[in-house]
Amino acid sequence: MEMKFENPFGADKKRPYIIAGPCSAETEEQVLGIAHELKDQNIDLYRAGIWKPRTKPGSFEGVGALGLKWLRRVKEETGLKVTTEVANRVHVDECLYHDIDVLWIGARTTVNPFSVQDIADALEGVDIPVMVKNPINADLKLWIGGIERLYKAGITKIAAIHRGFSSFGETNYRNAPTWQIPIELKRQFPDLLIINDNSHICGRRDILKDVAQVAMDLNFDGLMTEVHNNPDKAWSDAAQQITPKVFGQLVSDLVIREKGGTSVDQSDLAVLRSKIDVLDDELLRILDDRMKLAEEIGVYKKANNISILQPERWNAILEKSEKKATNLGLSVEFINKLFRSVHQESINHQEEIMK
Numbered sequence: 001m002e003m004k005f006e007n008p009f010g011a012d013k014k015r016p017y018i019i020a021g022p023c024s025a026e027t028e029e030q031v032l033g034i035a036h037e038l039k040d041q042n043i044d045l046y047r048a049g050i051w052k053p054r055t056k057p058g059s060f061e062g063v064g065a066l067g068l069k070w071l072r073r074v075k076e077e078t079g080l081k082v083t084t085e086v087a088n089r090v091h092v093d094e095c096l097y098h099d100i101d102v103l104w105i106g107a108r109t110t111v112n113p114f115s116v117q118d119i120a121d122a123l124e125g126v127d128i129p130v131m132v133k134n135p136i137n138a139d140l141k142l143w144i145g146g147i148e149r150l151y152k153a154g155i156t157k158i159a160a161i162h163r164g165f166s167s168f169g170e171t172n173y174r175n176a177p178t179w180q181i182p183i184e185l186k187r188q189f190p191d192l193l194i195i196n197d198n199s200h201i202c203g204r205r206d207i208l209k210d211v212a213q214v215a216m217d218l219n220f221d222g223l224m225t226e227v228h229n230n231p232d233k234a235w236s237d238a239a240q241q242i243t244p245k246v247f248g249q250l251v252s253d254l255v256i257r258e259k260g261g262t263s264v265d266q267s268d269l270a271v272l273r274s275k276i277d278v279l280d281d282e283l284l285r286i287l288d289d290r291m292k293l294a295e296e297i298g299v300y301k302k303a304n305n306i307s308i309l310q311p312e313r314w315n316a317i318l319e320k321s322e323k324k325a326t327n328l329g330l331s332v333e334f335i336n337k338l339f340r341s342v343h344q345e346s347i348n349h350q351e352e353i354m355k
Helices: 028-038 066-078 089-097 113-123 140-152 180-188 198-202 205-217 244-253 267-303 311-328 332-354
Strands: 017-021 045-047 082-086 102-105 130-133 158-162 193-196 222-226
Touching: 017 028, 017 193, 017 244, 028 066, 028 244, 045 066, 066 082, 066 089, 082 089, 089 113, 102 113, 113 140, 130 140, 140 158, 140 180, 158 180, 180 193, 193 205, 198 205, 198 222, 205 222, 205 244, 222 244, 267 332, 311 332
Parallel strands: 017 045, 017 222, 045 082, 082 102, 102 130, 130 158, 158 193, 193 222
Antiparallel strands: none
């Protein structure tokens, strides 16, 4: 389906578009206090979660429609535009009644086409910008499908929000960025703005700036960051929120490179190197996962008195890898050296367990 998108932020400006505010609206004082601290930081949207989809029941699930009145006061007192998450038709109706400027659809909703369609039906004939977060799982078609449902309902002011993807096992992130998926989305829809939600990718404060910079180096259009006036006391996602002051410094420290063309600061080269850095990080994570599996195999071998080296298995791995290398245009010599090194490291890990 061919789609042409309008800028959901209004007039075009130089990157990045900035969205900031607390994970959750907790109290009227908290919502207004943060907004007043952010109003002079040139942000484009003030965000606050009103309804919070939680993994387990019993967690704080948001203040509900009451918080929409607080967001309306933010608009009146600061002049900031406001946005919040919606997950169903009732949420949409409440937001439209309270004059919320922009809506966003969360990852847990995007993953369910029935829910997205319900929201799309509720918005048919309404001229309001909508941002769509990627689904929890790394499924580009599902992400595009959610955007298409809104577009068919007449919504053309759409942006995508990249908040990372759930992955099994321990990683350096709360949600793995898997950058190639939003990059492919941008390739297919060049006029679709993509906002990076570094808070949900990171899950912790210390790497927020690094992820935000990678997003800017990859020509993302903006940033969505959770900001709280007392992050450690936040009612939800405390570990990933930062103060308005720290946020202001994060944004001012970002290096914003020009899109396309050539420039004396070699911005194109920097973008390519950023992509290499992202893939290197992913390679290291995969190697770490492989070594953990090798250790589990070592435990099994020790318990069952099996020797570490299994020549038939090792020969099969080498043969299969060399065939794949040829098909992929990689040199057999390189793959041979790589897999021999990986195999030796696996043996080292298993020898430690055997001891």
